[in-house]
Amino acid sequence: MERNKKGFTILEVVLVLAIAGLIFVMVFIAMPALRRNQRDQVRVRNISTIISLMDQYRSHNKGRMPGTNSTGKPCVGSESADCDATTELNKYLDSYAIELTEPTHGDNYIFTSAGSYGDSCLGAAEAVSEFDDYRHIGFCYETTCASDDMEDANSFQKADNNYVFSIIYRKEVGGLICQDNRG
Numbered sequence: 089m090e091r092n093k094k095g096f097t098i099l100e101v102v103l104v105l106a107i108a109g110l111i112f113v114m115v116f117i118a119m120p121a122l123r124r125n126q127r128d129q130v131r132v133r134n135i136s137t138i139i140s141l142m143d144q145y146r147s148h149n150k151g152r153m154p155g156t157n158s159t160g161k162p163c164v165g166s167e168s169a170d171c172d173a174t175t176e177l178n179k180y181l182d183s184y185a186i187e188l189t190e191p192t193h194g195d196n197y198i199f200t201s202a203g204s205y206g207d208s209c210l211g212a213a214e215a216v217s218e219f220d221d222y223r224h225i226g227f228c229y230e231t232t233c234a235s236d237d238m239e240d241a242n243s244f245q246k247a248d249n250n251y252v253f254s255i256i257y258r259k260e261v262g263g264l265i266c267q268d269n270r271g
Contacts, residue, residue, distance in 0.1 A: 124260040127191040131222065132265075134188045135255055138177070138197070138225075139269045145180050146251065153229060153253065154180070190223035192260070199227050213256045213264055226256035233266035 146153050154176035178196060181188060190197055212226030231254045254268040 121261075127222075128259045128261055130191040131257060131259070132267075134190075134197070135225070135257060135265075135267050137186075137188060139253075139255060139267060141180065141186070142177065142253065143269055145177070151251070153251075156229070190221070192222055195221075195223050197223050197225050199225050209254065209256075213266075216256050216258055217264055219258070222258050222260055224258075228254045228256070232268045232270055 142154060177199070188197060189195060209226075209228035209231050212228055216224050216226040230252060232252055233254050252269060254266055256264055256266050259265055
């Protein structure tokens with residue numbers, strides 16, 4: 089007597105479920121990394137836009153950068169309240185109806201520190217790396233980035249004029265990034 093085999097054996101069903109499970113796990117693991125990379129790409133575009141807007145700000149304010157006093161030097165001490173880079177830049181963005189928000193939480197970016205070439209730039213990088221969110225930006229006047237990835241004080245170079253500046257920010261996938269307005 090012959091039996092017709094119809095259907096699948098239990099081994100075939102388990103094998104198909106195991107393969108489907110592996111595919112699901114691979115997608116489940118890859119999605120957060122993909123989202124982090126996408127948010128970092130948004131940050132790169134936002135920082136590039138901020139750099140362009142800061143250059144526009146300078147051209148509309150007789151060469152003065154946000155966060156600098158009337159002589160063009162970074163604000164220090166008691167005068168900092170009168171020329172805060174975050175407040176000035178946000179007002180400028182609002183006047184053009186531009187809203188740049190950090191993609192993780194939707195908050196506005198915050199300039200954590202500003203200074204000229206030297207220890208203050210390294211301090212800006214250290215300040216940015218201490219925060220546990222990604223909306224804090226370090227800002228350095230008269231400074232260019234030696235490379236995109238920040239490592240130490242050698243990551244900065246003194247600019248040849250007062251109109252060059254660098255912005256330092258954290259990537260979600262790790263590390264600090266330096267961008268400047270040299271183009």
